[in-house]
Amino acid sequence: MRVLGIESSCDETAAAVVTSEGEVLSDVVASQVAVHAPYGGVVPELASRAHVENVVPVIERALAEAGGLDTIDAVAVTNGPGLVGALLVGLSAAKGVAFARGLPLVGVDHLIGHLFAVYLRRPGEAGPAPALPYVALLVSGGHTAIYEVSAPGVAHVLGQTRDDAAGEAFDKVAKLLGLGYPGGPLVDRLAAAGDPRAIELPVPMSSRRTLDFSFSGLKTAVARHVREHGVPEDPADLCAAFQARVVRVLVDKSVHACVTRGIPRLVLGGGVAANRGLRARAAEVCAARGVALFVPPIASCTDNAAMIAYAGALRLAQGARDGLDLAAYSRTPDLARGKFPKRA
Ligand code: KG4
Ligand code: ZN
Numbered sequence: 001m002r003v004l005g006i007e008s009s010c011d012e013t014a015a016a017v018v019t020s021e022g023e024v025l026s027d028v029v030a031s032q033v034a035v036h037a038p039y040g041g042v043v044p045e046l047a048s049r050a051h052v053e054n055v056v057p058v059i060e061r062a063l064a065e066a067g068g069l070d071t072i073d074a075v076a077v078t079n080g081p082g083l084v085g086a087l088l089v090g091l092s093a094a095k096g097v098a099f100a101r102g103l104p105l106v107g108v109d110h111l112i113g114h115l116f117a118v119y120l121r122r123p124g125e126a127g128p129a130p131a132l133p134y135v136a137l138l139v140s141g142g143h144t145a146i147y148e149v150s151a152p153g154v155a156h157v158l159g160q161t162r163d164d165a166a167g168e169a170f171d172k173v174a175k176l177l178g179l180g181y182p183g184g185p186l187v188d189r190l191a192a193a194g195d196p197r198a199i200e201l202p203v204p205m206s207s208r209r210t211l212d213f214s215f216s217g218l219k220t221a222v223a224r225h226v227r228e229h230g231v232p233e234d235p236a237d238l239c240a241a242f243q244a245r246v247v248r249v250l251v252d253k254s255v256h257a258c259v260t261r262g263i264p265r266l267v268l269g270g271g272v273a274a275n276r277g278l279r280a281r282a283a284e285v286c287a288a289r290g291v292a293l294f295v296p297p298i299a300s301c302t303d304n305a306a307m308i309a310y311a312g313a314l315r316l317a318q319g320a321r322d323g324l325d326l327a328a329y330s331r332t333p334d335l336a337r338g339k340f341p342k343r344a
Contacts, residue, residue: 001073001316002066004097005309006059008090009082009110010142011035011042013054014305017066020313022119026065027299027306030054037181041171042141048085055093062305072103076312079107080329087328095324107326108311114138114269115147115155116314117300117307130265130294137254139278140270140303141167141182144250146211146257149267153314158257159211166246167272169215173222173242177235187239188275194240199225201241204249211253218245243277251281258291267294273301 002025007014011032017025032050036042063069077094080087091107098105115136119129133150135158144167145160164172167184174183179190201221205214222242232238258266266286272278279295286293300307 001313002071003074003076003309003313003316004059004063004072005108005305005307005312006055006075006077006090006094007110007113007303007305007308008051008055008086009078009080010086010303011047012303013051013058013090014303014308015059015062016305016309017062017072018120018306018309018313020317022121022310024120024122024306025067026062027122027304028058028062028065029304030058033182040175040181042083044083044085047083048089051086051089055089059093059097069097069101072101074104074106074312074316076106076108076309076315077326078110078113078308079326080109082110082328082330084328084330087330091326091328095326099324104316104321105324105326106312106315106320107322108308108315110308111138111143112153112155113307113311114140114143115149115267116153116311117269117304118267118294118296120296120300120306120310122297122299125297127296128294130267130292133263134265134267134294135254135258135261135263136267136269137250137273138269139166139250139272141165141171143270144213144215146254148257148261148263153311153318158261159213159253161213161215162205163214163216164219166213166215166250167270169219169246170272172219173239176223176226177231177238179235184272184275187243188277190236190239191243191277194236194238196240196244198237199241201225201245203245206249206252208253208256211257213249213253215246218242243275247275247277247281250278251285254282255285255289255291259289264291265294266291267296269296269301271302274298
């Protein structure tokens with residue numbers, strides 16, 4: 001079965017065609033980074049307008065690259081969580097295609113899309129895939145949480161941020177330092193040249209008694225440092241100190257979740273999974289604790305429609321069909337918060 005996936009929950013307009021086995025036949029992403037860069041963050045109304053402009057050309061290109069609309073068996077679309085005005089653009093387009101061709105339509109939770117993206121098979125990238133269950137650390141500009149992924153399309157939250165998402169913290173620190181937007185890759189690059197021990201910063205919510213996170217205190221500590229000492233001429237040490245704190249708490253809690261749940265498999269996802277410091281520490285700690293680490297290619301970690309098509313295929317295989325009255329939602333009702341794992 002070939003599924004057309006459509007994603008427009010935040011600042012990427014994306015369409016892709018994927019088989020039910022996860023083979024990626026096309027994967028088109030129109031980024032809005034240039035639209036939002038002057039504001040240092042995503043502006044919802046501008047995002048909706050850019051989706052309106054991009055959605056038809058992006059879908060047409062994804063279909064053309066995969067062999068045309070006639071080869072499609074079903075349509076999957078992100079219907080939440082996300083910016084409602086942005087979601088509605090992709091949702092309307094998906095309904096239009098499904099109605100015009102009489103194709104089955106399924107809605108996909110954006111987070112479920114991220115959590116199963118590790119099974120996507122891109123040309124020339126046939127990395128190993130984890131067996132179920134696995135623990136997943138999802139770190140992006142909008143989300144930071146640890147999940148237990150237990151069955152196709154099924155996951156529950158073990159811990160999550162109580163304030164900022166990790167990517168949001170990277171972006172805000174980059175803004176404080178006048179580095180540009182999005183800040184994550186810029187902080188990552190500078191951190192590689194800095195000494196993480198040169199500046200004292202707090203480690204946010206480092207206790208293992210909870211798998212929740214908090215990043216706003218760390219961000220405030222960076223702001224205080226800048227207020228007291230000014231923006232450093234060379235911000236490498238400050239970037240390294242900030243990044244090391246974030247990475248340590250993300251990796252240590254994720255691996256702790258694997259150990260206490262007895263699940264020796266960890267999957268990374270979300271845009272922050274591109275961070276070199278995060279990848280390096282995850283590899284190191286996983287190796288030391290006997291946990292197999294799975295890091296999908298960046299194109300599968302950041303927002304894309306291939307993951308939506310694949311998660312849609314999982315729902316279709318389970319018999320799910322949504323009607324044309326499929327609605328958008330801004331919060332996730334499906335991923336009910338799980339109980340904290342017992343300490344080992
Ligand atoms: O998943 P994503 O593309 O979009 C959503 O937020 O849904 O993630 C974007 C986030 C931004 O906050 C960006 O600064 C961060 O991921 N990011 C990084 C890196 N690359 C992207 N953060 C740290 N290090 C990176 N190398
Ligand atoms: Zn996302």
